[in-house]
Amino acid sequence: MTHVPSYFSDFLTDIRPDDDQVGEYQKGHKTLRERLHEDAEISRILVSDFLQGSYRRWTAIRPEGGQKSDVDIVVVTTIPDGSDTGEVRAKFERFLNRYNDYRGNLERKTHSIGIALDKVELDLVVTSAPSQAVQDALAKEARRTSDVITKSVVMSPLELGSPTDLWVFRDASTGEWKTEPLQIPNFDDGSWGATDPLTQIAWTTQHNADCGGHYVNVVKALKWWRRTKCPKPKHPKGYPVEHVIGDYCPSGISSVAEGVVKTLERIRDCPILALHLTLGTTPFLRDRGIREHNVWERIAFADFSTFMTQVADAATIAREAFDLEDPDSSALRWHDLFSEPFHKPEDDGGNKGDFTPRRSRTDITPARFG
């Protein structure tokens, strides 16, 4: 069992979003929040705002060359769910268009309004807080949240462990801490649906803790593998990939290497997935928060089938790499799986003592002079 932790550590440093990118979306978020609070019309209905998405969960990898990082900003409002989604959108578009850097850079999406800034893309997700209790709790927690948001971006994944760091509220009747879904508009068909970003965050944090902090790194590594080795088909990618890794990454792993090989093998060997393959159907991967939601709803069977083949091939390579005793050979095989920036063992140009024959005497050190 060879874990090559240094190689993985350097690899992860090179594939995670760099400080500049993080800085950019923090700046974007901060500016947007200030503007939300300054706006007379919006501030009246504003409850809170926070980041969601792979950045928030620590599972993001840096954007592909030339592309911008993509960040969701959830704005929790008192707009009642069921309101006319067109009016909701119009209200926010009016707000956004007041600002020069937003005007002309807006994009209408199904669940959000995209704002294309210079270096990042903000996705403004308008949500509705379902109950008064939640609204009160959220309002109270608003200030704390902003601390949390700032802190969570800076903290290492392992530190996101304690429930008090998450955005939860205590149920007045039961005294339990729980999260509750938010209602999110579908601008295409005018409907409202549930979303539970916080549960996803909470789940990730918990699982990461169970995996000794390695889970989020397994996700990043395998996302990178998908990007470099499985460019086709396009799907599954993003959150659906993260979700299936989450389902199959076992707890109790002691390194990223172990997590990668075991996750791939468990996906490959899972009898339920094998059954779906023979049946020609895509599996139902249950959303962490909204139980009736299938994260893999939009994945075509053909794509699922290709995905399974790719996982099987990768599992073979990963197992070989993991079983090799010699760290250099192991690292080389891992490099076959991930490509750059996973380092290959250095070709040592210097004298390793390989060329020195057995010495007949030990009192004189071989040397040359000038």
Added chain:
Amino acid sequence: MSNLLPSDELRAGRRAIDGLHGIEILEDWRRFEGFERWGLRLRLTIDPGGPERVPASTDWEFLVDKEYPLGDIAVAPADDGGIEKTFHHQRCNRENGPGIPWRTGHICVETDVRGLDRYVQNEEPWTAPRRLRWYVQRARAWLEAAAGDDLMRAGDPFELPDFPITPETDCAVAFREDAASYAYWEALTNRSGVFEYPDAPAIPSTVLVQRFLNQGKRRLVDASWGRRYRIDRPVKRGPWVRLPQIPVLEPWRAPITWGQLEAACAGVGVDFMALLEPLSHQFRERARNPQPHIGLIGFPIPMTTGQAPVQMHWQAFMLPVLASGTEHPKGFRPTLQNQWLLDRRTVLAPDTPIEWLKTANWSPDEISARGRLPLEVRVKSVAVIGAGALGSAVAELLARAGVGELFIVDGDTLEMGNLVRHSLTMSDLGKSKAEAVANRLGRFSPNIDVVYATEHFVGGTPGDLERLHRAEVIVDTSASDEVIAGLASIEWSEPKMVISVSLSLAAKRLYVFSDHSTRFPAHAFHQWIDPLLVRDADEAPEDAMPHGHKGCWHPVFRTRADDVWLLAAAAVKEIEEIVRRSANGSHCRVFEQVDSEDGFGGLQRL
């Protein structure tokens, strides 16, 4: 007293010339006090043949050292009855001081005068009967050649006439002219102007001509000395005049007086004084103690007689202090023109002797032609990493053999213990080895450009690294694996010649590894040399003391300067071959001192 009588050897010498054809002894051996010589006066008679260049009979004084047959022998025309002209292969022939019965025109009859080969065997004998006789016969042969105008033949190396130098003048002048600068001169039409020389000489008692300007002080030609010898200020100035041909009086006499110079210049179509007059006004100084200025006369010369000229030659003279201020001829007003007239009657009068100065051409072709590396090697700029025993020797050999641009790198300072093998001296103790070696190399020639870095190669400044990039050949004598690694970490923009040179324990062997590529292959280097170093260690004598630290000379192995310099010389020869061939990729070579029971067995290439 015995020293008043000629020795047995002298008399044996005189007897040996008895009866030689055309030789008559006029006066027997006389001793000349003050000259430590014995003189024999002879009359030499030849058949002059053609035009009256030389009289049929002429008298000569043979001046011989009292240690005869050892010591020198001079042949001078007698004051009375001796030749009065100056020919080739002869010193300037004038009357000598009072009481000296011979003229100054000593003739040159030594071995390397080719014209005399036909007459007498070329090898100078050293026995009492034979040596004087050889000189007498050669002198007669010289006379015959002079009469037949055969002393200088086409194809003989060109020889300048003897410009008589006043012995008391200790100032010498060096200029830098070669075929390249001659091309400049040929393109210029200026006949005269002003030249600059340093006010304080960089080399004791020799003045280096810095640059030629026209009358209006515009630069025409720069002498491109190495950077240490290029002086922009403070400078002094003097006049220069250029002639189309060498100014000689027939047959081969340098002008001695201003009048003779004027005549000789007129002979080649130049009015010397007319050119000098306008220049002279710049040098009229109204100082309390005016110093004379140096002047130059230039003319083109060939390499061999009979060929077209290939370079400029300058002959320096002392321009006398000229009239200035209120000095003027009586009855005339103090104008510049009248001051010139006064000069022409006094310091520049026709009969006034010219004070010629010792002048030499110090261009690389002149001073190092005799012992230098081929052009394609010495034209390269070379960086030497390491100025220790080996590095200082290699750098010195390269510099003396004509490498004109060097960069020396070393972070150490010189200590007493180094001196057993180093080229530096006690006066350099405590100084940076790189700086001291560079300064030393800079004193070998005015044409050399040496810079240095006082940091070890690996820790060097960006400026040092840039200099390294600009070097065309890098020679590493540091014996340091760190330097090898450092070299291997650099990607050169073009293939670079990198040569590693190091010595084995006790300097028994020389290891040369060269590479010509964009990246030095440290791996290949170690693969080659590491087993060899192990072998050296295994071969070391049994009673050797344990480890000194790496790279430093081990106290137990008594490596001497002659070991280092022997291998350094081999290294330089190998470097020459490597650079000449300039093959790509890497090559290696080992030289070894051969063991022998009866002393040094030589150096062998393995």
